[in-house]
Amino acid sequence: MDKGRIVKALAGFYYIDDGHEVHQCRARGKFRKQDIKPVVGDFVEFQKGNHDDGYLLKILERKNVLRRPPIANIDQALLVFSRKEPDFSTILLDKFLLLIEHYHIRPIIVISKMDIEGDDSIYQYIQEYRNAGYTVIETSSKQNKGIDEIKEIFKDQVTVITGQSGVGKSTLLNALDISLNLETNQISKALGRGKHTTRHVELMNLYDGYVADTPGFSSLELEMEPIEAARAYHDFDEYATDCKFRGCLHDSEPHCAVKEAVDEGKISKERYEHYLTMLKELKEKKEKRYD
Known part of the structure; x- marks a missing residue:
């Protein structure tokens, strides 16, 4: 066999x-x-x-499997978000991070199009995610910025490249290896996002590892239990060991170490608010299942 x-x-x-x-x-x-x-x-x-x-x-x-996009046994994920065109979205990034970390996949945040002038708040966000323990790589395919740094992380890994549509995933892959010559499209000005250019999932040998270019998408369906969401973010989970109640959802429970970390500025208040929004969504889904 x-x-x-x-x-x-x-x-x-x-x-x-x-x-x-x-x-x-x-x-x-x-x-x-x-x-x-x-x-x-x-x-x-x-x-x-x-x-x-x-x-x-x-x-x-399998050690893990994603349903959308359909791919299994992933080691790490490059989550590609652009500085501009489309605008950087923290709520969408936090949703991606929740899903990726839930499946025990190492997330690497890539900020593309850093050559485009935009709101300088992007630098504050980059620092906040780095403070939370995430690897953040700033890139510009036009200026070849950050490309060598990405090449080094592919070795012996299966890497999925995903993120918001139109952020330049295929352009990034072409910058990594010009022989790929993947199809790219201009941003649709009317929609404010890119057209989907990748039509199927495929693993490609690149820098001694496998890299997957996946169909782009701009929304995610969270399919997990509320308690799984509470344990997904690695930095939340580090504080959660000090929560008074086992199974704490970091919502309305008293003596919650995660909420205390937010109050003390150790966890971004914005990320925590995004978490609460997603937790509410998961709770409502669970209630509908049992109605």
Whole structure:
């Protein structure tokens, strides 16, 4: 039995890299019966084809999997947000961070288009996220700023590149490796965001690691329990060990160490307010499920 990793899924075919070559395979019908679908990033067992397509036989254990975009076994995520065009969005970034950290994926914040003049408040935000323990890389594809720093973090990692539509994900990848020549589009001035240029998930070998360019999207559906959200942010969770009540949601509970950290300026008040907004959304979803 051969083993490998799915590096592309397209039109019913799965392309599996066994470390030497990539094999085109179809999936057995049993996956539909088991209600599980192979996704890019999956480690699998497969049977090579002699003169035609091979067959994907088994999906091996996953350490994590995202539903949108569909990709598994991710080590880290580059969350690409632009300084301008579209404007930097802290609420959307905090939503991405909640989702990514919930799946135990290391987030790396990339601020693109730093060559464009804009509100200097971006520097305050960059410092706040760095103070919270996040890696923040400032980039400009035009000026080649931050590109070498990103290249160094790909080695031996599976990296997903995602973020708000129109922030320059494909442009960033082209700056990292010009041979990729990925399609890019101009910002739609009428919509204030970019058109979706990436149409499927694919893992590419880049700087001794795998990099995924994923379809862009500008909204996220949070699918987790409220208590999972309370434990997702790494910096919130560090303080949560000192909360009086086990299972504290850092909302209305007394003697909450996270709320105390906010009052003392150790946690950004804006990030905490974003968390409360998302927590409310999750609570309402949970109530509807049990109605």
